[in-house]
Amino acid sequence: MKALKEILAPYPVDQFLSQDWTQQAVYIPDERGQKFQSLFTWKDLNNLLNFHRLEDPNLRFSLDGKSLPGCDRTIWHDRIQEGATLIINEIDEVVPAVSAMTTALRIETGHQAQVNLYCSPAQQQGFDNHYDTHDVLILQIDGEKDWFVFRDTVPAPLTFTPDQLPPEAPPYLECTLKPGDVLYIPRGHWHYAIAGDRPSLHLTLGIHCQTGIDWLLWVVGELQNQPTWRQNLPFVNHGQTQGQTQALEQALANLSQHLHDCLQEPDLRQRYQAHLTHQVQPIAPFSLPAQLGIEIFHQGLETRFVRPPFLQMQLTQLGEQHHQIAIGTKQITLKGLPDLLLPKLLEPEGFSILEMADWAPDLDLEADVVPLLTRLVTEGVLLVDEAAV
Numbered sequence: 001m002k003a004l005k006e007i008l009a010p011y012p013v014d015q016f017l018s019q020d021w022t023q024q025a026v027y028i029p030d031e032r033g034q035k036f037q038s039l040f041t042w043k044d045l046n047n048l049l050n051f052h053r054l055e056d057p058n059l060r061f062s063l064d065g066k067s068l069p070g071c072d073r074t075i076w077h078d079r080i081q082e083g084a085t086l087i088i089n090e091i092d093e094v095v096p097a098v099s100a101m102t103t104a105l106r107i108e109t110g111h112q113a114q115v116n117l118y119c120s121p122a123q124q125q126g127f128d129n130h131y132d133t134h135d136v137l138i139l140q141i142d143g144e145k146d147w148f149v150f151r152d153t154v155p156a157p158l159t160f161t162p163d164q165l166p167p168e169a170p171p172y173l174e175c176t177l178k179p180g181d182v183l184y185i186p187r188g189h190w191h192y193a194i195a196g197d198r199p200s201l202h203l204t205l206g207i208h209c210q211t212g213i214d215w216l217l218w219v220v221g222e223l224q225n226q227p228t229w230r231q232n233l234p235f236v237n238h239g240q241t242q243g244q245t246q247a248l249e250q251a252l253a254n255l256s257q258h259l260h261d262c263l264q265e266p267d268l269r270q271r272y273q274a275h276l277t278h279q280v281q282p283i284a285p286f287s288l289p290a291q292l293g294i295e296i297f298h299q300g301l302e303t304r305f306v307r308p309p310f311l312q313m314q315l316t317q318l319g320e321q322h323h324q325i326a327i328g329t330k331q332i333t334l335k336g337l338p339d340l341l342l343p344k345l346l347e348p349e350g351f352s353i354l355e356m357a358d359w360a361p362d363l364d365l366e367a368d369v370v371p372l373l374t375r376l377v378t379e380g381v382l383l384v385d386e387a388a389v
């Protein structure tokens with residue numbers, strides 16, 4: 001788990017997963033205070049505010065525990081000057097570095113994740129004591145923020161109940177986040193925070209894990225395709241006869257047995273796992289104009305190619321010099337290639353045309369290599385390595 005390891009460093013991932021995950025909050029200080037310098041900055045925030053079209057509910061404010069709509073951008077300055085905390089949701093959709101981190105974490109965990117931004121003026125508390133219905137990792141970018149974390153009152157909540165009261169016991173964790181520090185808060189654990197003597201900027205990485213309820217809801221969707229589960233149940237009324245009661249009881253017993261049999265099928269569980277994988281699988285990245293078939297070989301024989309990051313591929317050998325590459329539902333069939341060539345072309349570190357010539361010296365450059373690489377680039381299997389330009 002490379003992405004999670006980099007976020008938690010120097011805290012061991014194994015210790016985090018066995019001791020803290022879903023169980024207790026943990027504060028992870030960063031001695032140098034530089035862990036997230038390349039991830040997000042005040043400049044990135046200004047670019048979002050100045051050049052992106054941000055509207056409620058993706059942009060909003062919170063003041064004295066009350067959520068305020070983003071409204072017209074002409075009053076954003078006023079909101080901030082009043083001491084309101086600025087919140088921008090899903091910045092992983094618009095900030096490349098944050099997107100790369102979030103995508104990697106989705107692939108590693110198999111669960112959905114998103115990143116929200118919080119900018120709090122000095123000495124301000126944006127939210128009252130509350131809990132989230134997902135696990136969160138707080139990544140402190142700049143400034144300082146005092147955090148107070150309390151035990152849960154509802155284990156593993158699925159929804160937030162506004163009239164529920166926080167625990168009377170004092171917080172079990174109090175800490176001050178400084179730049180580079182991380183705070184993990186499990187789902188359902190109450191918390192609030194107060195900015196320090198200067199404005200605070202942090203990212204909240206929310207991990208939305210699937211639960212047993214999600215699994216059952218997915219199963220319900222699958223059962224809707226079976227006529228047995230779409231049929232009417234027998235009538236139910238207060239004056240029903242014993243025969244009517246027995247009919248309903250028998251119908252429910254039959255459905256219970258049918259559900260039990262379905263849940264025992266390995267194929268059902270395998271399809272659900274495939275469904276989870278598909279949910280977090282990123283789409284093949286765009287790389288224009290190379291994917292239009294032009295400007296692919298701009299570095300000649302030194303042009304380098306890499307496989308798209310995070311994109312899962314399956315390589316299957318169908319016969320001698322006959323292979324298939326599967327990317328999601330897309331399948332690409334290739335014939336006439338040495339059996340050891342394609343695995344080398346799909347290795348993460350990438351390759352140049354000169355290196356490819358060493359692997360397959362019998363392939364002709366114009367007749368074999370150029371058409372093959374052109375197809376792999378236009379199909380999204382490979383990218384031209386712009387870092388090597």
